[in-house]
Amino acid sequence: MNIIVICLDTMRADIIxxxxxxxxxxxxxLDQLARDGVVFDRAFGEGQxxxxxxxxxxxxxxxxxxxxxxxxxxxxxxxxxxxxIPPTQDTIAEILVQxxxxxxxxxxxxxxxxxxxxxxxxFCSWDFVRGQVDDHxxxxxxxxxxxLIAQVVRQPIDWERHLVMFQYFLNNRDRQSDxxxxxxxxxxxxxxxxxxxxxxxxxxxxxxxFDPHDPWDPPSHYAARxxxxxxxxxxxxxxxxxxxxxxxxxQHLCANYFGEVNFVDHCIGRLFEKLDKLKLWxxxxxxxxxxxxxxxxxxxxxxxxxxxxxxYNTRINMVVRHPDGPRGEHVQGxxxxxxxxxxxxxxxxxxxxxxxxxxxxxxxxxxxSIRDHVLPSWQ
Numbered sequence: 001m002n003i004i005v006i007c008l009d010t011m012r013a014d015i016i017x018x019x020x021x022x023x024x025x026x027x028x029x030l031d032q033l034a035r036d037g038v039v040f041d042r043a044f045g046e047g048q049x050x051x052x053x054x055x056x057x058x059x060x061x062x063x064x065x066x067x068x069x070x071x072x073x074x075x076x077x078x079x080x081x082x083x084x085i086p087p088t089q090d091t092i093a094e095i096l097v098q099x100x101x102x103x104x105x106x107x108x109x110x111x112x113x114x115x116x117x118x119x120x121x122x123f124c125s126w127d128f129v130r131g132q133v134d135d136h137x138x139x140x141x142x143x144x145x146x147x148l149i150a151q152v153v154r155q156p157i158d159w160e161r162h163l164v165m166f167q168y169f170l171n172n173r174d175r176q177s178d179x180x181x182x183x184x185x186x187x188x189x190x191x192x193x194x195x196x197x198x199x200x201x202x203x204x205x206x207x208x209x210f211d212p213h214d215p216w217d218p219p220s221h222y223a224a225r226x227x228x229x230x231x232x233x234x235x236x237x238x239x240x241x242x243x244x245x246x247x248x249x250x251q252h253l254c255a256n257y258f259g260e261v262n263f264v265d266h267c268i269g270r271l272f273e274k275l276d277k278l279k280l281w282x283x284x285x286x287x288x289x290x291x292x293x294x295x296x297x298x299x300x301x302x303x304x305x306x307x308x309x310x311x312y313n314t315r316i317n318m319v320v321r322h323p324d325g326p327r328g329e330h331v332q333g334x335x336x337x338x339x340x341x342x343x344x345x346x347x348x349x350x351x352x353x354x355x356x357x358x359x360x361x362x363x364x365x366x367x368x369s370i371r372d373h374v375l376p377s378w379q
Contacts, residue, residue: 037321074115093122
């Protein structure tokens with residue numbers, strides 16, 4: 001049995017499927033995956049946000065409270081939990097590669113690849129798609145990107161305030177078409193990985209897309225679906241419109257988020273087409289998940305943070321499509337991010353001692369619950 005896990009960053013859990021609060025956002029490919037699989041309606045993060053979540057997903061171990069002393073030299077900050085994987089903890093990739101799986105990682109989540117990070121452990125191959133946010137990939141001068149930044153902030157440009165955006169546009173200044181945007185590059189790279197390795201079965205592929213993390217910067221025609229008549233500044237980062245932001249400008253930020261989600265779904269659809277072409281659905285478990293959500297005017301705000309641990313931030317997507325079904329079911333029992341490795345390893349009859357718990361008995365009816373509460377944390 002093969003396994004493909006798709007993990008997105010800052011992807012709210014109330015978008016996919018009918019009846020969700022934000023189900024007006026177009027996600028036809030992920031909606032179809034939900035209809036073909038099982039949706040866990042009360043899935044929550046364990047450690048959050050970005051690196052904490054990946055460590056929970058990769059190890060099946062709790063990272064809150066943080067109690068490990070690991071190398072942090074070279075990191076951009078020292079907030080608790082923004083570290084590598086403790087050397088005493090095995091990753092699911094390490095466990096599977098020792099049992100004959102060919103393992104691969106395709107990601108543009110640049111935090112995983114910073115100095116002192118070790119999130120490639122256990123992967124036979126990895127493809128780091130460069131260019132996200134403050135990934136220090138390409139250098140250059142202000143003059144190279146000033147026309148681009150001038151489109152997304154008020155004048156005059158406050159360069160110190162927008163240092164991250166400066167790096168982002170240095171990285172992405174040569175985009176010519178939708179295919180040059182990072183979600184397309186990530187999921188096209190994942191498709192190429194399948195072309196190269198689908199015969200190296202069984203395989204385990206983790207596809208980690210950083211979008212729809214801010215900046216919310218989709219191709220403009222995707223945002224226009226949600227605000228067709230906007231003609232103002234193309235604000236792409238929550239808060240950049242400033243306290244003087246008009247209602248129209250704030251709504252444009254929302255439209256950019258919705259458009260980015262829509263675009264990411266389109267790119268995932270291209271990967272699903274590859275699964276069709278290679279006839280992989282019948283022997284592959286496909287998982288769709290995320291690390292956390294974000295505020296889209298919940299409590300009147302945009303963005304995320306440790307002071308906003310409401311379900312729009314702490315809930316995560318968890319959709320599992322197993323070749324043997326069931327199809328279109330919803331599960332209400334609590335599950336958490338660090339339950340995913342235990343669940344996948346149990347499906348493969350691979351023993352492991354983890355903090356997380358196998359949640360598939362909630363699907364088969366063998367259990368009504370695996371826990372009576374969840375404890376998410378932030379940093």
